Amino acid sequence: MSKERPKRNIIQKKYDDSDGIPWSEERVVRKVLYLSLKEFKNAQKRQHGEGLAGSLKA
Incomplete structure (x- = not known):
């Protein structure tokens, strides 16, 4: 075993x-x-919330 390892x-x-x-x-x-x-998500929620509130009042 005198051979060196590669x-x-x-x-x-x-x-x-x-x-x-x-x-x-x-x-x-x-x-x-x-x-x-x-x-952006909060603005969308507000926009959808206003749309729903407006449709319920009518």
Whole structure:
């Protein structure tokens, strides 16, 4: 057993972070999108609520 074991070929990965945004910026974007969606849904609920109230009064 004097023979040496073959070594693995480790492929060096090239990480290029120029094609994405930093995690901190991603958090801000997610937060803004969430708040925007929430506001949009609330506006739709209000609009549908007014439509229903108007039809009930008539």
